[in-house]
Amino acid sequence: MAQKINFEFSIQKYGPSEEREVISLFRDGILEHVYPAFFKAMSNLDHVGITLSISMAGYVLGGSSYFQALFFGFAWASLIYSCCHEIYNSYMLRRLSTDMADIESSYLDNPDNGFWVAEADVNGQTRVVGIMGVMGRSEEEHGERFDDWNGGVSGSEIAQDAVDGSFGEVRHLVVAFPWRRMQLGSQLTRKALEFCKERGFTRLAVDLSSPQTAAISMYRKLGFVQTASHGNTHGNKWFSKLARINAVHMEKTI
Structure with missing residues (x-):
């Protein structure tokens, strides 16, 4: 509905x-930046070049394997996403243990x-x-x-x-x-x-x-x-x- x-x-x-609602909104407001940060990072020309290079390396090392190329590219993208998530999540946890704790x-x-x-x-x-x-x-x-x-x-x-x-x-x-x-x-x-x-x-x-x-x-x-x-x-x-x-x-x- x-x-x-x-x-x-x-x-x-x-x-x-209002504490429960405030904390919930705070959590959502911080973590929602992870995806925009990830897409912004991956669209950077340097990262585009690195992604293509890593995918090509996977293709060659895998004996002309498209699967290996995708796997290597996905592994690189996962690393960048993890970095973005860690930055915002660690900030959120730090604030929840300091000023937002009380x-x-x-x-x-x-x-x-x-x-x-x-x-x-x-x-x-x-x-x-x-x-x-x-x-x-x-x-x-x-x-x-x-x-x-x-x-x-x-x-x-x-x-x-x-x-x-x-x-x-x-x-x-x-x-x-x-x-x-x-x-x-x-x-x-x-x-x-x-x-x-x-x-x-x-x-x-x-x-x-x-x-x-x-x-x-x-x-x-x-x-x-x-x-x-x-x-x-x-x-x-x-x-x-x-x-x-x-x-x-x-x-x-x-």
Whole structure:
């Protein structure tokens, strides 16, 4: 039976009773990036060439065997998929054992942090259809992280003229599939900007992975600029290289 959906939604602070729905949406929101990352990696010209070369090697070594060619190509593709899955799955597990293990203490007990849910009516029941957290950070923390990043800084004025003071960092913005392309992600981000302005933060930052093209586009439309791109995905560096996944850092001055 098709779901009867009311496309109106409300954004409010997280409550402990919503934990199960929030965690479920968080899991789905992280792991859904695996397939786009895999297809993006495999469509890279270098990987296309490697796939053809490996398949040809299998064909030759197998005595002109098409099966061997397909097997070798499939083995290479499986390796790339495993790398993509490991990067996102390890990130998800790390977050579930840290800040997402106790959302109330990680976000609500600190006045510089916040966590919100977007709710909508589905078949007469209120369901969580979007989530977002904001964590207050200091310039010292940002500087230490920046020194550890691999890769360069894009020519952004924000990166070159960093302002002293605290800033907010978006955490775990996820919107359920039926509510996408309805500006819910933008509304959640504006909520984060309002919160940061009230706290006196100088800017709002967000870290994304390069396959998240829709999210990157949304942030750009909201006035965020990319200040860095680096290969430190906090996973195995060789997995990141094979999967061709970079971390993208974006910021907006408030």
